[in-house]
Amino acid sequence: MKKLMAVLLTVAMLLSLSAAALADEPMRMCWWGSESSNKIYLGVMDMFVEATGIDVEPEYYSWDDYWTKMNTLAAGHDLPDSLRMDYQYIKSYVEKGLLMDLTPLVESGAIDVSDVPESVLSGGMINGGLYGINAGSNGLCMVTNRKLVEDAGMEVPTNEMTWDEFEQWVLEFHEKTGKFGFDMEGLDFGSFRIIAREHGGELYNADQTAAGFDTQVLVDYFASVKRMHDAGAIQNVAETTVDVGKENYFFSKGEAAAIWTTTDSSTTFAKLLKDNYGLLSYTVYPGAAATKAMYVKPSQFMSIAATSENVDAAVAYINYWTNDEACNLFIAGRRGVPISPKMADIVGASLDDISGNMFAYMSVLNEYSSKLNDPEPTCHGELAKEFENAQASVLFGEATPEAAAESFVAFINNALNN
Amino acid sequence: MNVVIAAKKTTLTAGAKRRLLKNNLAGYAFIAPWLFGLLAFTSIPMLYSLYLSFTKYDALGAPVWTGVQNYVTMFQDATFWQSVGVTFKYVFILVPLRLATALGVAMILATKHRGIGLYRTVYYIPSLLGGSVAIAIIWAQLFGSQGAINGMLSQLLGRTVNFNWVGERSSALYSLILLGCWHFGSSMLIFISGLKQIPQNYYEAALIDGASAPQRFFRITLPMLSPVIFFNLVMGIITAFKSFSESLIITDGGPLNSTMLFALYIYKQGFSYFKMGYACAMSWVLLMIIAVFSIFIFGSSTGWVHYEE
Structure with missing residues (x-):
């Protein structure tokens, strides 16, 4: 039994080594999530890979493990290209210089958030820079x-x-x-x-x-x-x-x-x-x-590591998540209301009673909200x-x-x- | 044990020393892989944590040297002292209780019966389940205000009991102690093998001389079992001081920190609040506490642990 395990493990290791050697630098992407959230992210990832031809190497953890892992990777200057940030932690990551300022990418139009209201983006503004794009409100x-x-x-x-x-x-x-x-x-x-x-x-x-x-x-x-x-x-x-x-x-x-x-x-x-x-x-x-x-409040942020060498791919992913109709219909508001008003309308029209009820409340909520x-x-x-x-x-x-x-x-x- | 004592007491000649070293060299060669692991994965991280305990370190940036600040903070931290108190109470109630349970069950299971293997397995299962989320839910259900325990009490007392045993400060820690006690499986297995080592003819001789069951237990079983009790006691105290998952999963240290065990508090400071330096300092204090107790028990052992000559 032990021998069999050893053989299997060796084979698995060799396979993964050769797989890594063949592909040219896939984009590394990390997130936290429960089993049901992971299904969403993996689904979007498959659609993204199909639509863009960009290769993605996903890693995902539970909430606690995710932050332990990110802290460890950050200490080794090895954060993934595309990662998720939470309101609670983004500031300390920015102050440590671990995240990329996305302002130039937004200004050049590389990240397309042209129809997104300023107030919705402002959550990711820290010390004058934009360090995360809201993944849904x-x-x-x-x-x-x-x-x-x-x-x-x-x-x-x-x-x-x-x-x-x-x-x-x-x-x-x-x-x-x-x-x-x-x-x-x-x-x-x-x-x-x-x-x-x-x-x-x-x-x-x-x-x-x-x-x-x-x-x-x-x-x-x-x-x-x-x-x-x-x-x-x-x-x-x-x-x-x-x-x-x-x-x-x-x-x-x-x-x-x-x-x-x-x-x-x-x-x-x-x-x-x-x-x-x-x-x-x-x-x-x-x-x-x-x-x-x-x-x-942003449900979570999509950020890019300051050390990333695969910025184009990470940018493409942010655009896909924010502006692609098929992608947003698949997510169906499960990560919050889409930040693009156009997408929010399309998704809102497609929902069942439960989520439709919640989407309707979001516009009421906007009326009674002020800046965070x-x-x-x-x-x-x-x-x-x-x-x-x-x-x-x-x-x-x-x-x-x-x-x-x-x-x-x-x-x-x-x-x-x- | 005897060999070590003998080696300490005799003065060796130079030749004998060289021979001893040569003999030992082969031994060291054999344990070299383990020794490497100990150095690389245990000793070095341990020493690093000793260094970190003198720094302010949030696991993201570089550690900043702060001297003994963390140790000073600890003495002023009310939650720290509360967690020390909670942990001592937990250890000193749990360990004797668990040993007694394990010994009691072991004595029943050391006898020869049909299907005894099945029983041994069944009683070991709780230890495998540990502090899992499923157990937390079960415990909350059993000891909650609408739980099975209250159901039974209501039947017995003839009036409705809706006391939340895991939720109230006065009883939450005891419900965790009970859970720890339920994990008696591994001590029980060691006791069973210890019991089987006791030569049967001692009991036969005692029976012929008319010794009663309590006499046989206190005069034969306990002294003969004392090395095993000693081992289980030391291991039990160490694991009890390090207990963590039960209180994390079931009560998360609450209500009002009444189940905030030392190890859980270390975890919270390190991984929830990102005060790694402080957490390291507390780990070293925990190490000291465990060391003091171990030394004390080892020191006292000559008085009550009997080895067969």
Whole structure:
């Protein structure tokens, strides 16, 4: 058995060596993804290879492994030609000089984004250069289970609902049905960003040296969530310790009326609700409409490594993803709404009820959105975790909203200055 | 063991030393490939991590020398101290509990019965499953507020119990300890082979003299098994200090860091927050802690580990 394995491995190694020797420098491309996302990328890749004749060598990993791998490759000056970047990491990559500035390529027309609105591209602008092309736009939304709410004799939230009205709505739904008015799985640091923006702030100040919101805003938010929590109108915080997957969320099981999520995940929820799909009502976060506190965010970026020697191929791939009709019909909005308005129209017309519902919301979202600040600082992930802990300590009754908010703000300021 | 002690105690003549070296040379030649691996893939990375522990390093740029800053930060880091406390509690409850379970099951499975091989395999399976995502989901289902454990308790107590065992701070760590305990398979296998080494005639002689079952266990089984217990204890403590995947997958260190094991905190600092230098410094502290405990156990072993002469 062992011998057989050894022989097989040797043969496999020889084959791969000779294959590498024969081809002339295929374009190296990396992405992260789940199994279903990988199917999309591999499908697009096959179509791209067929359409352009450019040879592609793909590598793909899960989210965590992807960043470990990219960091390792970056350390060895061996990043792939074409790679995906996330909002959370792009800034530190740019500051290390690892990504190529795409501005000259856009100006020369090599990358064709002529019909894309400036605001949609601006996400990839860092320190005056353009380092990533938005692969599709994403946004936050509140989705409500229309059937549950109407059965309770209530009305679904509107875009103009204020925060106080929202709290009352959640409490009332719970009193009438005994179910949860809201699934708190979506209450995280990213959601709080909208609340900070509703009050004219942001998570961080402009030069990212301190918290960008008033401590009182966080105190009020914690206090409100605690009132809903203690009334039993949202699930007990202990239920959120274990990540049980979207399939097992109270919202997915029809036991909570509403949830905050991202537009791309919202279609997952719609499908999980089986016979209730298509019934989901999309609105912006409560209180966000008056101040245009929402934002539209690139789902991910397509970037080119600064060390790439295969720039033309990487550029061709960006163009294919952004502007090719067949490609966009195949992706069908699963990576966010296409950044080219022309493609968005074509795709929107072709979709089923679930995704069509989400696409329709995206234009509403644009109305209530304003510019997003710079990409997050490197310590954002750590702060997001600390936010969860602060919120949990309030809900577990371990800290008052005031104490938790103050120590969290101190934690932010300390982390940003280290 | 005996050979090593003898070699230490006797002073060798020059000729004997040369002969010894010549004998050993062949041995070194045989382990050379392993030795190369140890140096290239273990020792050098270890030394590099020692260097990194004195730097600020985010895994992307070049490390910047900061002296003992990481170690100073550690002492002021509340989460670090919490994770040390959590880890000690975890290790000192889990290791004795797991050893006792493993020994108990081993004693049952060391007897001769029909289909005993099947039972041994079945009881080893949990160790193979480890801390996988499937186990995390099962644990959340079993110990969740609507889980099977609460279902049984409700039946027994006659009233509804909906306590979330994995979600509450007071019990989350114990649910992980229980999971660790469930992974008793490899210690159990070693115990079984240890039990089989004990000559049967000791028990026969004790029976004739009228020794009771507890007497036979405490006077024969335990002393005869002490080298195996010693081995399992050392290995158990080392692996328990390094435990990581269960808390990562099931609770992600929560609620409120009550299951933030030391190794998980290292991982989070290094790979989630990109503070590699800090993570390296913490790894070295972990190494020191494990070393201290190992030395302590080795030191105490002369008092309670009996080797057959």
